[in-house]
Amino acid sequence: MKKNKINYSKEHKKYLKQIKIDKFTTLVAQVLLLVAIVGLWELLTYVGVLDAFFISSPSRMINELVELFKDGMLFYHIGVTLYETLIGFLIATVLGTLIAIILWWSRKLRKILEPYIVILNALPKIALGPVIIIWVGAGTGAIITMCILICIVITTLSMLSAFLECDEDKISLMRSMGANKFQILVKLVIPNALTEFVSVLKINVGMSWVGTIMGEYLVSKAGLGYLIVYGGQVFQLDLVMASTLVLCILACVMYLFVGLLEKKVRKHKE
Amino acid sequence: MDNYLQLKDISLSYHTKEGEVLALKNIDFSVKKNEFVSIVGPSGCGKTTILSLISGLLKPSSGEVLLDGEKITKDTSIGYMFQRDNLFPWRTIYKNVTIGLEIKHQKKDKESLSHVDDLLNKYGLHDFKNSYPSQLSGGMRQRAALIRTLCLKPKILLLDEPFSALDYQTKLSVCDDVHSIITKENQTAILVTHDISEAISVSDRIIVLSKRPATIKCIQKIEIDRALTPLKRRESPEFSKYFDLIYRELTSEKK
Ligand SMILES: Nc1ncnc2c1ncn2[C@@H]1O[C@H](COP(=O)(O)OP(=O)(O)OP(=O)(O)O)[C@@H](O)[C@H]1O
Ligand SMILES: [Mg+2]
Numbered sequence: 001m002k003k004n005k006i007n008y009s010k011e012h013k014k015y016l017k018q019i020k021i022d023k024f025t026t027l028v029a030q031v032l033l034l035v036a037i038v039g040l041w042e043l044l045t046y047v048g049v050l051d052a053f054f055i056s057s058p059s060r061m062i063n064e065l066v067e068l069f070k071d072g073m074l075f076y077h078i079g080v081t082l083y084e085t086l087i088g089f090l091i092a093t094v095l096g097t098l099i100a101i102i103l104w105w106s107r108k109l110r111k112i113l114e115p116y117i118v119i120l121n122a123l124p125k126i127a128l129g130p131v132i133i134i135w136v137g138a139g140t141g142a143i144i145t146m147c148i149l150i151c152i153v154i155t156t157l158s159m160l161s162a163f164l165e166c167d168e169d170k171i172s173l174m175r176s177m178g179a180n181k182f183q184i185l186v187k188l189v190i191p192n193a194l195t196e197f198v199s200v201l202k203i204n205v206g207m208s209w210v211g212t213i214m215g216e217y218l219v220s221k222a223g224l225g226y227l228i229v230y231g232g233q234v235f236q237l238d239l240v241m242a243s244t245l246v247l248c249i250l251a252c253v254m255y256l257f258v259g260l261l262e263k264k265v266r267k268h269k270e
Numbered sequence: 271m272d273n274y275l276q277l278k279d280i281s282l283s284y285h286t287k288e289g290e291v292l293a294l295k296n297i298d299f300s301v302k303k304n305e306f307v308s309i310v311g312p313s314g315c316g317k318t319t320i321l322s323l324i325s326g327l328l329k330p331s332s333g334e335v336l337l338d339g340e341k342i343t344k345d346t347s348i349g350y351m352f353q354r355d356n357l358f359p360w361r362t363i364y365k366n367v368t369i370g371l372e373i374k375h376q377k378k379d380k381e382s383l384s385h386v387d388d389l390l391n392k393y394g395l396h397d398f399k400n401s402y403p404s405q406l407s408g409g410m411r412q413r414a415a416l417i418r419t420l421c422l423k424p425k426i427l428l429l430d431e432p433f434s435a436l437d438y439q440t441k442l443s444v445c446d447d448v449h450s451i452i453t454k455e456n457q458t459a460i461l462v463t464h465d466i467s468e469a470i471s472v473s474d475r476i477i478v479l480s481k482r483p484a485t486i487k488c489i490q491k492i493e494i495d496r497a498l499t500p501l502k503r504r505e506s507p508e509f510s511k512y513f514d515l516i517y518r519e520l521t522s523e524k525k
Contacts, residue, residue: 169352176325176350177370177422187369191360 056241064242078246081212081223084140085254088147089208093201095148096155103156104163104189105181121157125149125211129218143215143223150211151204158203162196163189198262205254209247224250273336274458275301275324275426280333282319293319295483297333301426301458306449308461308469310520311479317462320484321428324460325350337425349419349427349457353435355411357403363414364390364399370422382421389417393451408436409444416448420455427452427459434464442501445472449500466520470512471500478519488519 008016038058044050045057052060068074103110128149136142166189174184216225224243231239280297283290293316301307309317322328323335326342335342342348357366368377368386376382390396393413403411412432419427432448433441449472452459463469469476470492478487492512494503503509 167356169354170356170358172322172327173350173352173356174373175327176348176428177373177419178344178347179373183373187372188358191358194360 054237056237060238061242061245064238065246068242074246077223077227077243078250080140081216081225081247082250084143084147084215084223085208085212088144088211089151089204091144092148092151092208093155093204096152096200097159097197099152099156100159100163101185101190103160105185110160117153117157121153126214129214133219138219142219143212146215146218147208147211150214151207154207155200155204158196158200159193162193166192194265198258198265201258201261202255205251205258209251209254213247272302273300274303274305274338275460276336277320277323278334278336280320280323280330280335282316282323282328282331292483294323294330295485297484297486299477299486299489301460303458304456305474306452306459306461306472308463308473308476309479310463310466310469310476310516311484312481312520313464315479315482316484317479318430321350321430321460321462324348324426325428347422347424349422349424351412351415351419351427351429351432353431355403355408355415357411357414357418359403362400362402363395363406366403367395367414367418367421370418374422385423386417386421389420392454393417393447407440409440409447412436412444413447413451416451420451420457425458427457429459429461431463432461433468441468446499446501453496466513466516467504467509468500470494470509470516471503476516478516487522490516490519 041050041055042058045052045055045060065074068077103113125146129146132142132145132149136145170188170192171184174188179187212223213225213228216223217229220226220229224247227243228240231237231243277297277299280294281292282294283292285291297320309320311317319328323330324337324342325348326344326346337346340346357363358369361369364386367390368383371377371379371382371386387396390399393416395410395414395417398406398410398414403414406414415432429448433445436444445468461469461472473492474496476490476492478490479485480487490512494506494508494512498506
């Protein structure tokens, strides 16, 4: 796996070049597709083939965003949603992993709780909306709770199965060297599940946005989900579309961060 | 030290939902200090089970295991090598090799650390201290796995088919390697293998087991010069005689 600077043969250079060309043409096509969609959308609404009132248009979305920005509301709403999502994401990931550790530790507890976890996993969490509002109150708390609920079960299940997948031979090896259960957990089982943890983070990035927006649909006075619902109610498609666009961008950025983390972790896999 | 390791009339059953499986029956043998003993037997007969017993990972249903006159406990220092090297891919070779010291909280012990450096130097892994296992060849990885166990100065080494995952050429040279390290470090070792030639080439004695439930069919002394390397031993004139003897024992139907 050493990275030597070898003088490659002509054929190999050609091969490498081909890969580069391939990558480049794919990128060009992707950009062109985006430009085409945006352009067509703008054009068709501009000439009146499509009604911009119903489907908005790129220029109207930009205008909407600029208006929001001028009012100082754009970053306010982004901030609210981002805050809820990040808090929900963090709590769900940490708590879910801790529960998975406890369940890994105690086989008995795992057996006892198994049916409950299965049911909780199958349950559409949105159905708990009204209950959450009554118990937690119609506010930020309810939104974060919704976000946590959506992420935590899948976190626990994925992490638990990653912990349990740890190679028996490696565990025997640790035990033969006199390791206790805690040492096996910390030195073997947890580091061994690190790649799975990153996948869970990736899933949770998507899920936490789902949870937060769902929560904001139910109860909210601010945030991107609120803007979308509000826009829908007053029939302002520009607002709906603009907010959705911002949401897309935010989710992408968060995903990219996790992607960077993944690269670091994947470096030393077998 | 004629009875360095003693297995006294061991029997062991596994209990599963499907029923009870008698894996070992009246296993009784002992190993001398610095002796190299191999265990051969049909697959699934209970070879790994015997090693698990000696390492204390399993308790016998009846009988007892004594090492150096004492019962095996969690603190008895045992070296266990598996078919796969089981190096942790996220740790460097150095950190892999010293994991036993970490577990025993001897990571700061000067004497242990210099012992580690010694071993790494002596067995050609010093330059790879900071490499990751994925950067090493199969043979080097197995050597690292051996050094990992030697760091804890084990009272006995248990080797469970440590070469069977390697291709034939590598297997021969790694076997030479491991055998010479074990001899130099004055270790007592028990090797489990499917490969009769391999067993003859490294052992002082070979224990032949029957099908499950494993009983001892015979114990064969191998009298080929110990100073020879395994590869040289394979070329000795007595080699094929021993091969025939053990092959016949393995395949004979009588109990
Ligand atoms: N944890 C277990 N629970 C139930 N039965 C087991 C267990 N481990 C092993 N056995 C059974 O005990 C017998 C002996 O197993 P063991 O692994 O010791 O055999 P082996 O000689 O090492 O086999 P191999 O040559 O395949 O490595 C086998 O028939 C196996 O099915
Ligand atoms: Mg086995």
